[in-house]
Amino acid sequence: xxxxxxxxxxGAAAGALGAAGIYELVDQLAESPPRAEAGELxxxxxxxxxxxxxxxxxxxxxxPPLHHQVVTARLxxxxxxxxxxxxxxxxxxxLAAIERRYDPNPAxxxxxxxxxxxxxxxVVPGPxxxxxxxDRRASTSADRRVSAVLDAIRFPSDPETTILEDNEVAFLxxxxxxxxxxxxxxxxxxxxxxxxxxxSIRKGFQGGGFSGGAGLPKAMATAAGIQGxxxxxxxxxxxxxxxxxxxxxxxxxRISSFETLGLxxxxxxxxxxxxxxxxxHLFENVEAWYLDFDFRDRVDTTFRPGFQAxxxxxxxxxxxxxxxxxxxxxxxxxxxGAIGHSGSIQPTSRLHMDIRGADGDLYRKGSAIPLRxxxxxxxxxxxxxxxxxxxxHSEQPDAGLHFISxxxxxxxxxRNRLAMDGVLPDGTRxxxxxxxxxxxxxxxxxxxxxxxxxxxxxxxxSFPLVEQLR
Amino acid sequence: MRRALCxxxxxxVAAGCSLDDDGVEGRASAGAPTPACPAAWKPGWxxxxxxxxxxxxxxxxxxxxxxxxxxxxxxxxxxxxDEDKSYLAGxxxxxxxxxxxxxxxxxxxxxxAVPRCRDGKRSIxxxxxxxxxxxxxxxxxxxxTVSRDADQWHVTYLWRENGTLYTVSExxxxxxxxxxxxxxxxxxxxxxxxxxxxxA
Numbered sequence: 001x002x003x004x005x006x007x008x009x010x011g012a013a014a015g016a017l018g019a020a021g022i023y024e025l026v027d028q029l030a031e032s033p034p035r036a037e038a039g040e041l042x043x044x045x046x047x048x049x050x051x052x053x054x055x056x057x058x059x060x061x062x063x064p065p066l067h068h069q070v071v072t073a074r075l076x077x078x079x080x081x082x083x084x085x086x087x088x089x090x091x092x093x094x095l096a097a098i099e100r101r102y103d104p105n106p107a108x109x110x111x112x113x114x115x116x117x118x119x120x121x122x123v124v125p126g127p128x129x130x131x132x133x134x135d136r137r138a139s140t141s142a143d144r145r146v147s148a149v150l151d152a153i154r155f156p157s158d159p160e161t162t163i164l165e166d167n168e169v170a171f172l173x174x175x176x177x178x179x180x181x182x183x184x185x186x187x188x189x190x191x192x193x194x195x196x197x198x199x200s201i202r203k204g205f206q207g208g209g210f211s212g213g214a215g216l217p218k219a220m221a222t223a224a225g226i227q228g229x230x231x232x233x234x235x236x237x238x239x240x241x242x243x244x245x246x247x248x249x250x251x252x253x254r255i256s257s258f259e260t261l262g263l264x265x266x267x268x269x270x271x272x273x274x275x276x277x278x279x280x281h282l283f284e285n286v287e288a289w290y291l292d293f294d295f296r297d298r299v300d301t302t303f304r305p306g307f308q309a310x311x312x313x314x315x316x317x318x319x320x321x322x323x324x325x326x327x328x329x330x331x332x333x334x335x336x337g338a339i340g341h342s343g344s345i346q347p348t349s350r351l352h353m354d355i356r357g358a359d360g361d362l363y364r365k366g367s368a369i370p371l372r373x374x375x376x377x378x379x380x381x382x383x384x385x386x387x388x389x390x391x392x393h394s395e396q397p398d399a400g401l402h403f404i405s406x407x408x409x410x411x412x413x414x415r416n417r418l419a420m421d422g423v424l425p426d427g428t429r430x431x432x433x434x435x436x437x438x439x440x441x442x443x444x445x446x447x448x449x450x451x452x453x454x455x456x457x458x459x460x461x462s463f464p465l466v467e468q469l470r
Numbered sequence: 471m472r473r474a475l476c477x478x479x480x481x482x483v484a485a486g487c488s489l490d491d492d493g494v495e496g497r498a499s500a501g502a503p504t505p506a507c508p509a510a511w512k513p514g515w516x517x518x519x520x521x522x523x524x525x526x527x528x529x530x531x532x533x534x535x536x537x538x539x540x541x542x543x544x545x546x547x548x549x550x551x552d553e554d555k556s557y558l559a560g561x562x563x564x565x566x567x568x569x570x571x572x573x574x575x576x577x578x579x580x581x582x583a584v585p586r587c588r589d590g591k592r593s594i595x596x597x598x599x600x601x602x603x604x605x606x607x608x609x610x611x612x613x614x615t616v617s618r619d620a621d622q623w624h625v626t627y628l629w630r631e632n633g634t635l636y637t638v639s640e641x642x643x644x645x646x647x648x649x650x651x652x653x654x655x656x657x658x659x660x661x662x663x664x665x666x667x668x669x670a
Binding site for chain 2: 228230231287288291292293295337
């Protein structure tokens with residue numbers, strides 16, 4: 001029997017969905033931490049309930065799930081309204097079945113469905129024009145209507161080879177249990193057979209040795225033979241040695257939702273409870289990070305030049321009250337000729353004043369707006385891809401990060417990311433050479449892929465707006 | 471098969487080469503019972519000891535393909551001796567696309583503090599990020615994973631002796647891994663021969 005390319009890819013993708021590869025080691029190297037009871041399913045499908053809060057080196061830290069997987073796809077369904085409505089029902093049924101099997105916390109499984117702009121443009125252009133949220137702040141700046149979700153761009157420190165992707169949908173699966181992720185992914189695409197043509201599968205892990213031990217990044221990198229793995233500190237949460245999930249650096253409650261801070265107009269409210277998601281992959285040159293930057297340099301570039309840190313510290317306090325301002329950033333650059341990662345982002349990623357959110361919560365000045373959900377990976381650059389040539393796919397493991405950030409809008413994310421490159425919101429460009437040491441972290445990162453997505457609220461996560469097609 | 475391997479090994483020894491425990495080839499003084507600076511390398515190191523007026527250390531082994539002959543093919547810059555008699559003897563093999571093997575020997579007579587390097591306007595330690603100490607060849611060396619200037623990207627072994635600070639460093643770059651470099655440095659420092667200055 002001859003297989004079409006589509007059938008062949010479908011079979012290969014199905015195998016890759018459940019395959020563990022090197023990530024099987026995660027279960028041998030780390031124990032699932034105890035988790036709080038799962039709460040009710042929130043309308044904000046990007047939020048995880050039952051997260052464990054612990055204190056590490058005197059700082060409150062959120063302990064993320066151990067296993068992470070992103071599956072991207074294009075639609076394989078016909079564009080007829082009836083077919084799309086049927087697809088909508090089938091996907092929702094498949095997601096609901098998963099939710100019946102697993103509690104919505106890391107001990108169970110969390111699934112987040114995000115839709116790319118190619119979906120809205122091709123499948124539901126009319127309803128999308130009426131309902132996709134509008135970025136008020138960006139519209140005011142540009143003096144024209146600017147959508148809350150924009151196509152991804154290459155940033156000044158991105159290489160020209162960075163691929164701006166055009167996936168129509170992305171599924172993010174997170175759990176402490178690999179079997180849960182594998183089962184959910186397999187059943188999701190089996191139950192929706194024929195609706196999706198998978199484009200990539202991305203896998204990874206997160207887990208520091210908060211309760212002792214080497215921690216997953218060091219242990220996994222060592223097992224994979226990553227250059228510089230020996231230099232990763234014992235217990236580090238990420239390959240680059242610092243903890244990224246301090247409570248104070250993560251958007252709390254619903255702050256990252258479109259409507260919460262008032263930055264975004266959700267119009268008639270179809271996407272209320274939704275958010276914007278940026279998904280990218282980047283390689284991390286672990287060896288360069290540890291051989292070329294000493295601990296002091298790593299602190300300076302990850303946080304701010306001169307940031308106080310005990311030698312060998314991994315979790316550094318970054319409270320709301322101490323958030324860097326734009327003046328601090330300019331001062332850092334004047335004094336040191338360099339900027340730090342956190343210090344450059346905080347002027348745009350932290351609240352400049354107390355704000356009572358649309359959800360009724362009070363968000364204090366200095367609170368972080370973005371909610372990060374990134375995870376380390378040994379994918380090169382993906383676990384599986386339908387287009388290995390374009391993606392420069394290799395089976396050889398390499399250290400990297402699947403970066404995921406939930407922000408109220410693409411413009412909000414862009415402001416943060418541009419600031420990392422020394423481009424301030426008022427357009428000022430600090431004269432930093434792309435990927436130079438003065439840009440700190442950027443000098444050891446190489447971004448391969450980027451894309452922005454709409455994360456609808458849970459009740460509208462399946463083929464959003466299809467029911468509005470006439 | 472085994473006989474063929476023995477013949478091959480004998481040929482290597484005869485050519486002045488040896489094999490590490492894991493089969494990595496390197497340059498060594500053939501058949502020496504104790505670590506000894508090879509005769510071909512010794513004059514240069516003796517001259518260096520005389521020039522700086524203090525003990526220097528000549529290796530008995532170097533990672534392939536380089537040797538430690540001062541003024542030889544892998545030491546095109548000779549030895550750099552500063553006014554304070556601190557010196558740098560570097561040995562480098564570089565092949566585009568293949569990688570580097572680069573070993574530096576330094577000495578700072580009369581100094582015990584870690585030297586300072588310039589980084590733009592800043593004065594910073596030339597060696598930082600201590601990764602513990604090791605006992606090698608009777609010396610207790612401190613291992614540094616971040617090194618500056620001519621030692622950038624090198625792992626450095628540092629020790630102090632009779633008021634002089636000595637370092638040996640090797641570049642971590644393909645084809646060498648960090649672990650391989652540690653093993654090489656163990657072997658280099660474990661096989662050093664002290665060369666005393668001789669009065670004219």
